[in-house]
Amino acid sequence: MTRRLYYDDCYLTEFTACAEAGGEGQRVYLDATAFYPTSGGQPHDTGMIGGVAVTEVIDEGDRVAHVTAAPAPSGEIVCRVDWSRRFDHMQQHSGQHLLSAALEEFYHISTVSFHLGADSATIDVTAAGFDRSQAADIERRANELIFENRPITIGYRDAGDGAGLRKRPERDGVIRVVTIADLDNSACGGTHVRSTGEIGLLLLRKMERVRQTLRLEFLCGMRAVRRARADFEALSQTARMFSSSLDEAPALVAEQLERLQEAEKHRRRLAAALAEAQGRELYQSAEPDAAGLRRHVVRLRSGALDDEVRAEAQGFTAGSRALFLAVVEETAAVLLAVSTDSGLHAGNTLKSLLAQHGGRGGGNAQVAQGSLPTAEALEAVAAALR
Secondary structure: OOEEHHHOOOOOOEEEEEEOOOOOOOEEEEOEEOOOOOEOOEOOOOEEEOOEEEEEEEEEOOEEEEEEOOOOOOEEEEEEEOHHHHHHHHHHHHHHHHHHHHHHHHHOOOEEEEEEOOOOEEEEEOOOOOOHHHHHHHHHHHHHHHHOOOEEEEEEEEOOOOOOOOOOOOOOOEEEEEEEOOOEEEEOOOOOOOEHHHHOOEEEEEEEEEOOEEEEEEEEHHHHHHHHHHHHHHHHHHHHHOOOOOOOHHHHHHHHHHHHHHHHHHHHHHHHHHHHHHHHHHHHHOOOOOOOOEEEEEEEOOOOOOHHHHHHHHHHOOOOOEEEEEEEOOOOEEEEEEOOOOOOOHHHHHHHHHHHOOOEEEEOOOEEEEEOOOHHHHHHHHHHHO
């Protein structure tokens, strides 16, 4: 059994321990450890065991396994936890407790799960609706609690005594309880700071619906400082592009986006008009076949049967006795357009051919579209229509 030193002292970063028999290769077992293993949404610690780097720490129930970059020495060895990584995790995890408690206090919103990633942390909560105004209120309340520098303490109690806990424990026996003074009591085995002030600050960044829950992304401490600096630099760069102040930049971006959208609509209208005119020109240059039908085939290696292709087809089939065929080789897509006096029903004709060659699609009397499973099938349909 491994004695878990981090349970009682989250600030312990250097300790001496004995490597137990049974540690094989680069998997080391200690009689006592301050290295936190991945669990409860919090990643593992890193550091050194006898001068060898610890790359992973695994909870194996009664024991904690330490995976090292090379075989570690046996016997009594000095171990060091990477304090920078540990303290960062302590800030984020303590910030999660505080944020979850604030959500419960203000909106009676429960936290379902917690995940601490390399760049940010998230909690999934049971919130039917939660807008940006509410997020700002919670962020402000969380930071007020941080500035109050409330003590965060660790204690133990029987799991049967669930009174006052934010969430009932899922295990029996003695449980470890992390308490934020006059705010929160939570059963938790993770590492935490001694007071809310050490969380530094809390920044809420993103909200997204994930199945039946709402996911909130947040950062604490230096993570929040770095992210706020990166956001400021990004906004400053945008403002410089518009020769504006930071406060004016969002409105100017929105204005330019609106103009771009209008310009794109205008471009598409012009492109469609040009394609339709080109279709009419193609009709004039096409020679009628023996049945008096004018045909034109467009072959595209890639891309899509977009509005411009459809407009060209419309221009060509505006003339009498006309058939327009377009195929995209990469996606095995096909479009058929015919004039009203062609004697063909585009939808019925193409649907029948597609069915014969394992394809799918359909359309109306004048225009039909579909796809085929292979290039060979596409060629067979195109040959039947040429």
